[in-house]
Amino acid sequence: xxxxxxxxxxxxxxxxxxxxxxxxxxxxxxxxxxxxxxxxxxxxxxxxxxxxxxxxxxxxxxxxxxxxxxxxxxxxxxxxxxxxxxxxxxxxxxxxxxxxxxxxxxxxxxxxxxxxxxxxxxxxxxxxxxxxxxxxxxxxxxxxxxxxxxxxxxxxxxxxxxxxxxxxxxxxxxxxxxxxxxxxxxxxxxxxxxxxxxxxxxxxxxxxxxxxxxxxxxxxxxxxxxxxxxxxxxxxxxxxxxxxxxxxxxxxxxxxxxxxxxx
Amino acid sequence: xxxxxxxxxxxxxxxxxxxxxxxxxxxxxxxxxxxxxxxxxxxxxxxxxxxxxxxxxxxxxxxxxxxxxxxxxxxxxxxxxxxxxxxxxxxxxxxxxxxxxxxxxxxxxxxxxxxxxxxxxxxxxxxxxxxxxxxxxxxxxxxxxxxxxxxxxxxxxxxxxxxxxxxxxxxxxxxxxxxxxxxxxxxxxxxxxxxxxxxxxxxxxxxxxxxxxxxxxx
Numbered sequence: 001x002x003x004x005x006x007x008x009x010x011x012x013x014x015x016x017x018x019x020x021x022x023x024x025x026x027x028x029x030x031x032x033x034x035x036x037x038x039x040x041x042x043x044x045x046x047x048x049x050x051x052x053x054x055x056x057x058x059x060x061x062x063x064x065x066x067x068x069x070x071x072x073x074x075x076x077x078x079x080x081x082x083x084x085x086x087x088x089x090x091x092x093x094x095x096x097x098x099x100x101x102x103x104x105x106x107x108x109x110x111x112x113x114x115x116x117x118x119x120x121x122x123x124x125x126x127x128x129x130x131x132x133x134x135x136x137x138x139x140x141x142x143x144x145x146x147x148x149x150x151x152x153x154x155x156x157x158x159x160x161x162x163x164x165x166x167x168x169x170x171x172x173x174x175x176x177x178x179x180x181x182x183x184x185x186x187x188x189x190x191x192x193x194x195x196x197x198x199x200x201x202x203x204x205x206x207x208x209x210x211x212x213x214x215x216x217x218x219x220x221x222x223x224x225x226x227x228x229x230x231x232x233x234x235x236x237x238x239x240x241x242x243x244x245x246x247x248x249x250x251x252x253x254x255x256x257x258x259x260x261x262x263x
Numbered sequence: 264x265x266x267x268x269x270x271x272x273x274x275x276x277x278x279x280x281x282x283x284x285x286x287x288x289x290x291x292x293x294x295x296x297x298x299x300x301x302x303x304x305x306x307x308x309x310x311x312x313x314x315x316x317x318x319x320x321x322x323x324x325x326x327x328x329x330x331x332x333x334x335x336x337x338x339x340x341x342x343x344x345x346x347x348x349x350x351x352x353x354x355x356x357x358x359x360x361x362x363x364x365x366x367x368x369x370x371x372x373x374x375x376x377x378x379x380x381x382x383x384x385x386x387x388x389x390x391x392x393x394x395x396x397x398x399x400x401x402x403x404x405x406x407x408x409x410x411x412x413x414x415x416x417x418x419x420x421x422x423x424x425x426x427x428x429x430x431x432x433x434x435x436x437x438x439x440x441x442x443x444x445x446x447x448x449x450x451x452x453x454x455x456x457x458x459x460x461x462x463x464x465x466x467x468x469x470x471x472x473x474x475x476x477x478x479x480x481x
Contacts (some may be wrong), residue, residue: 037368037369129349131353134360135352137343138343139338
């Protein structure tokens with residue numbers, strides 16, 4: 001049993017070191033973006049990645065955000081009386097539940113489920129069919145073609161997803177207020193109350209969650225995809241391992257940051 | 264100065280020796296065909312020349328510069344390999360497999376790149392395949408797309424791996440006519456592996472791999 005724990009610890013350690021290595025490689029490759037030719041190919045691939053990981057997730061983000069908005073405001077009415085004078089409490093409840101905790105968490109899970117798996121599968125298949133040889137044949141750097149677009153697009157996607165998710169949630173929760181409330185609360189009042197609850201620290205924490213979480217998820221996708229070997233099942237195993245690692249790491253990051261800052 | 268110089272190359276995979284003391288010199292604008300059999304190292308020879316496979320010992324020199332010392336920009340201008348199978352990235356369309364490396368390495372505009380790709384694609388009758396993805400091509404079309412990419416790049420040395428295989432008579436004649444016209448116009452050297460039934464009469468020299476070395480064919 002001890003040896004099994006040792007093997008697992010060693011494996012986790014090598015994943016962590018590998019991801020740190022990819023982070024170093026990404027930072028080391030960034031100066032290449034100073035060359036206009038490299039920048040224009042990067043820009044094309046970055047936009048493609050941003051479209052796939054951010055924009056195409058909009059529909060699922062909308063549906064989940066709407067459901068959450070309805071759920072949160074129903075729960076708010078269950079614990080806070082239905083009265084316009086309690087608008088600050090509605091806003092506080094929404095801010096703590098959605099903005100601080102569930103919004104970032106669900107956006108991260110959507111990014112992992114949709115885009116991170118796709119990147120792992122893409123890179124894994126390329127590794128399986130030796131397509132990196134094709135990249136070498138045209139003398140293009142894999143770090144610039146694969147690493148940098150993911151490295152930059154994932155955090156930006158996650159940040160946009162946080163913002164979009166919260167916006168839909170706000171609108172849906174207001175729709176619930178309109179439906180149940182007997183009048184007196186306007187959308188402007190509600191948004192004003194929400195903004196009063198929002199502090200600079202909360203914005204900074206959300207941005208940190210997006211930046212660090214997005215980078216971590218993206219780099220882990222590439223790491224596991226790149227470690228696919230000769231068997232077809234290696235690809236499915238890479239996706240499974242990658243998702244497990246990403247979910248664990250993202251939960252730890254979320255809970256850790258919330259614990260450090262809010263508790 | 265020789266366009267390509269393979270100097271005392273040795274290469275082996277595990278216990279299997281592919282080349283021992285292999286030497287080859289290709290002059291500027293020269294066309295050399297290498298007749299190959301099954302698993303005798305034809306593809307490895309081209310990969311060595313392209314700098315995609317490091318030799319166990321010996322030197323690969325293109326235009327006086329050692330391949331291993333070249334930066335990626337210099338390698339791009341030096342060689343381009345047309346693969347027998349694969350060689351195209353599945354995440355890009357066939358067109359982008361050709362255009363993206365040019366965007367990456369040169370100052371050419373997208374319009375200028377299109378103006379270079381389209382006439383050659385028309386001449387090779389693969390215009391309608393450009394917007395497809397690599398998985399939608401058959402083996403012959405994949406080889407033609409690899410050839411098209413090499414001709415569009417115009418490196419100093421074009422390396423073609425069994426490009427004639429599987430082609431109909433008409434297709435092969437057309438492909439060779441286009442290749443030879445382009446080669447004469449731009450002056451690049453060509454090192455091409457061939458197999459049984461392929462044409463080699465257009466080459467300046469024809470060699471064969473024998474016992475891990477290259478021997479001339481009379």
